[in-house]
Amino acid sequence: MAVKSSLDLQSDPRSIIGIREFDAPRELVFAAWTDAKHLAQWWGPNGFTTTTSRFEFHPGGVWRFVMHGPDGRDYQNRVTFDEIVPPERIVYRHGGGDDVEPVQFRQTVIFEDLGGRRTRIVWRGDFPSATERDRVIKEYGADKGLTQTMARLADYVAAQG
Numbered sequence: 001m002a003v004k005s006s007l008d009l010q011s012d013p014r015s016i017i018g019i020r021e022f023d024a025p026r027e028l029v030f031a032a033w034t035d036a037k038h039l040a041q042w043w044g045p046n047g048f049t050t051t052t053s054r055f056e057f058h059p060g061g062v063w064r065f066v067m068h069g070p071d072g073r074d075y076q077n078r079v080t081f082d083e084i085v086p087p088e089r090i091v092y093r094h095g096g097g098d099d100v101e102p103v104q105f106r107q108t109v110i111f112e113d114l115g116g117r118r119t120r121i122v123w124r125g126d127f128p129s130a131t132e133r134d135r136v137i138k139e140y141g142a143d144k145g146l147t148q149t150m151a152r153l154a155d156y157v158a159a160q161g
Contacts, residue, residue: 004120007147009137013130016143018123020150024157026113029121030087032157033109036063042156043067045145059084063092076100079107087111094125103136104128117161123150 008017022029032038036052043050047070054064063079078100083091088111095104105127112120123146127133136142 005147005150007143009143012126014127014133016125016127016133016137016146018121018146018150020121020123020154021114022119022121022154022157023117024119024154024161025117026111026119027087028157028161029119029153030090030111032153032160033057033090034086036065038156039065042152043149044152045141045148046070046152057081057084082106101140103140103142104132105136121150121153 004019004021006019008015008019011017032042034057036055039055040050040052043065044067049068050065051068052063052065054062056062059081061081063077063081065077065079067075067077069075076099078095078097080093081090082093083089090107090109092107093104094107095101105125108122108124108126110122110124112122114120125133125142125146127136
C-alpha cells in the first residue's frame, strides 16, 4: 500500500503537524513510545541515534535523552509527559532549562485506529509563536525531521509486526 503521509505548515503558523498512516495495529504503534529501548530504534531524523539517561513514562514523568547527529553534534533534550491515554494519546512538553536545546513546544500525538491493523498518527507540535516555529524549522530542520522520524517509526513497527 502507498504511504499516506503529510506535513501541514499552513493551517496554523505556530504549529508543525505531521500525519502518517502505519501498517500496524494501534497498540503496537503506541507501544513503540512506551520504552526507551523501543525509542532508541526509531527516534529522530535519518542518521541520528538516541541515548536515554532517564525515562519515566507517566504523567509528570521526564524523558532525558541525547540525540547524536550524523555530524557528531549532540543535542540534549528533555521531555515532560503531561498526559498519557493508552493507546490513544500522548501529550508532552519539550524543553525548559539551561541544560537542553533552546527549543520549547508542546506536542500532542493522537493514535487513530483505522481498522484492519492500520493506524494513523497525528503528531502536532505547538510553539509559543510563529517566529519560534520558523526558527526551529530553519535551525534544526524540524519539519523534515518529523517526516523522517515518522518514517523510521513506520519501519520499526513494520519489523515488529
